[in-house]
Amino acid sequence: MTDDALAVRLLAIFIDELDEQVQQLNDDLLALERTPGDAERLRAVFRVMHTLKGASRAAGLPMVEQLCHALEGELARVRDGGAPLGAAQIAMLFESADALGETRDKLRAGEPAPDATLATALSHARGRGSAAPLVRNPVVPNDAFVVPSEERDLLVPVVPLEERDVLLVEMPKDEGDLFVADTPTDGRDRLVVFAPSAPRESSPVAASHVRVSLQQVDAIAGAAAELAGLASVLSERADELAAIRARRRAERRGHGGDDALDRDLTRLLRHAGEDARAVTGVSGRLGASARHLRQRPLAELTEALPRIARDVAKEVGKQVRVVVTGGEIEADRVVLEALREPLLHLVRNAVDHGLELATQRIAASKDAEGEVRIEGSLRGDRLQVVVADDGRGLDLMAVRRGIERRGRAAPSDPHVLMRAIFDDGFTTRDTATTLSGRGVGMGIVRAAVERMGGTVAISSLPNQGTRVTIDVPLSIATMSVVLVEVGGVTLGVPSAFVVRVARADPRKLARVDGRTVLVSHERPTPVTTLAALLGPPFEDAPTPAMLQLLVLESGGRRLAVVVDDLVDERELVLRPLEHAGHAATSATVGTALLGTGVVALVLSVPALIDQSDGSATSHAMFGGAGDEPRAPSRILVVDDSITSRTLEQSVLSAAGYDVTTAVDGAEAWRIIERHEFALVVSDVEMPVLDGFGLCARIRANERTATLPVILVTSLDEPAHRARGLEAGADAYITKSSFDQDTLLETVRMLIGRGS
Secondary structure (H helix, E strand, O other), X not given: OOHHHHHHHHHHHHHHHHHHHHHXXXXXXXXXXXXXXXXXXXXXXXXHHHHHHHHHHHHOOHHHHHHHHHHHHHHHHHHHHOOOOOXXXXXXXXXXXXXXXXXXXXXXXXXXXXXXHHHHHHHHHHHOOOOOOOOOOOOOOOOOOEEOOOOOOOOOOOOOOOOOOEEXXXXXXXXXXXXXXXXXXXXXXXXXXXXXXXXXXXXXXXXXXXXXXXHHHHHHHHHHHHHHHHHHHXXXXXXXXXXXXXXXXXXXXXXXXXXXXXXXXXXXHHHHHHHHHHHHHHHHHHHHHHHHHHEEEOHHHHOOHHHHHHHHHHHHOOOEEEEEEOOOOEEEHHHHHHHHHHHHHHHHHHHHHHOOOHHHHHHOOOOOOEEEEEEEEEEOOEEEEEEEEOOXXXXXXXXXXXXXXXXXXXXXXXXXXXXXXXXXXXXXXXXXXXXXXXXXXXXXXXXXXXXXXXXXXXXEEOOOEEEEEEEEEOOOOEEEEEEEEEOOEEEEEEHHHEEEEEEEOHHHOEEXXXXXXXXXXXXXXXXXXXXXXXOOOOOOOOOOOOEEEEEEEEOOEEEEEEEOEEEEEEEEEOEOHHHOHHHOOOOEEEEEEOOOXXXXXXXXXXXXXXXXXXXXXXXXXXXXXXXXXXXOOEEEEEOOOHHHHHHHHHHHHHOOOEEEEEOOHHHHHHHHHHOOOOEEEEOOOOOOOOHHHHHHHHHHOOOOOOOOEEEEEOOOOHHHHHHHHHOOOOEEEEHHHOOHHHHHHHHHXXXXXXX
16 A cells, blocks of 8 residues: 555545544533543543554644543543633633634535634643653564454554554555554654554454445336335235236136136136235335435434533523433434524523523523533334423413514414524514524424424423423334325425324305314314415316315424325335426426336425415305395394494495494394304304304204305304304404404305495
8 A cells, every 4th residue: 555545545434533532621611610620531532642643643633633632631631630621721722622623523524624723722731731742763672563444444543552662453455565654642652553454354343234326226216116106016916916906707607617818817816915915124224224324313413402502501690500302313314404593593592591590590590501401202103303401491472573674563472483593584683693593494493394294393481491392203214195186296295294094075165363273173174275385287177066185284384285086195215306307396396217217206294284374275265155146145244342333334345245233143033034144254252142142043044054154253162162162163363363364255155246
């Protein structure tokens, strides 16, 4: 092996070692900051510096070597002096850890080491004392010995050994000479000798391990998906053979026993079934192997977060303790990498926004040190990561003001109000700082999570803290989806978001605040067509006698989407969006190749629900009244407020309707008993007989049972809407969202236009 090739290999090994050692250094420093007198942690930091000093010398990085040497000297003085590390020394060590981390990142990106950063850290380290000069005249002692390598393709990391001056480490066998690198420490000459290794065949570890790229793993997963599709095709062919055999037997009934063709069909049918089962088994094993190869522990994602929380706390003058659980859980490395930035933002927000200053916490009878918890757990085939703090909780009034500053009406539902913090550009702060206030962090969290087909939810209690829950699939390489057809295109909806599949009579749908809803015992669910949500080239088909619906849920929000046909539920391998073609939309997260060769678009349910908010619903789905009015086109308006009553009467009269008014439910019922009406528009909160009671009375009477009723009220809680629809109302409009167009649109949907 040439010197240049060896240098490249040593540098690559050093980068991996530096990554591991920097994380260990951060962990030890966080512990030392809490308990500066911890002698074992001090020794651990010393060992890191000693290891990196020798390794950096071998990798040809003198600035790193000098920094580690200076830090080693400082740590030796602390160790020998018996005094704990001071705050300034801790800060200097953290600065050095950051410099080493930046070095790792630069080298990994193929860039030169950041000499300026290292020089600054070295200057500060030397400012704490004087480091012993590096000795460059090593002497090889006679008691050198060999440490066997575990992997023949990698050099063993250089580690200090008790009472030894020389470490002789194996390296892959080559025709070149031995490579010698000296790593002196603490006034003693110490030597590292890299010697040729034994033949490769003698290493059982090397024989059982190979490096596999993610692209190769994805190819395995793709092959598994194609086999699954082939198994589906084989099953379909078996069904066709069974049908042919059944028809032939029916035709030959009365002609005696089976003939040769019938026996051949039976044999082929048996083989087709066996082949389909065998292919399914192979596909399952391949898919499981591919998923296993892609998995990494959650700890690789969370291990850096305590250091990040510590730095933010120092910057804003707070105290923080970070507790991490669930690090042993494994998930697809692509999922973990996609979660890295969201978790960074959440931890920073928890410290900056959530936790109080120590004085404020003490005044609130809390520990001066705030706590941030990062909890990983499994929920079936999904990964759930929670970031929670024990701080002040969300200031809902500040959230409300933040929404109103952007020219929007703030929702009354506190859960909906909390979700506003995930909107792009939302912030509760008047001025931006280096940490927050620009309104991008939480929007990034939501966008990143939803790109993976995941959800993010938030809950908060005053003076008890805030809890953000991220729920994502364990793997985005494969996904269970419900296949549907819309406009002749096959679409996949992730099964994790499908609450149920339903059929509904379009004439039984209701209206709430101008939107069509599906009424159930749980709560009214907005309904729209999937074609309307996706937009061109998708178009609504004529409304069938019965609608086929998927009821979807994400982040506590529900939506029922109408599809042309329900196909199947399958486990599919996701492919990049370039395979989507012209039919791809902003709600498309990937594609999947079916066994038939058809490419299915896989949709993002959170994106669909976002698009549905405030969108108009197809008229063809509701009621079927058309544009022709019922006779007589008279409307009864019921409200105990003369202002509201006059407003509604004016709007409807101007639109051509004949309007009668009543001051409460009891008077309204007396009028209904004597006259015919096409529609009733009623308030809910009225004396004598309220709107719920009036609606129930109308439905209970045989003559008026089908009379359309619209409830207009200030009661906008989901429970109130559900109660109104259960009482028999055809539509429910809250006064907070009331406007002329909403009322007229709802009336026209029910009885057509005025004369």
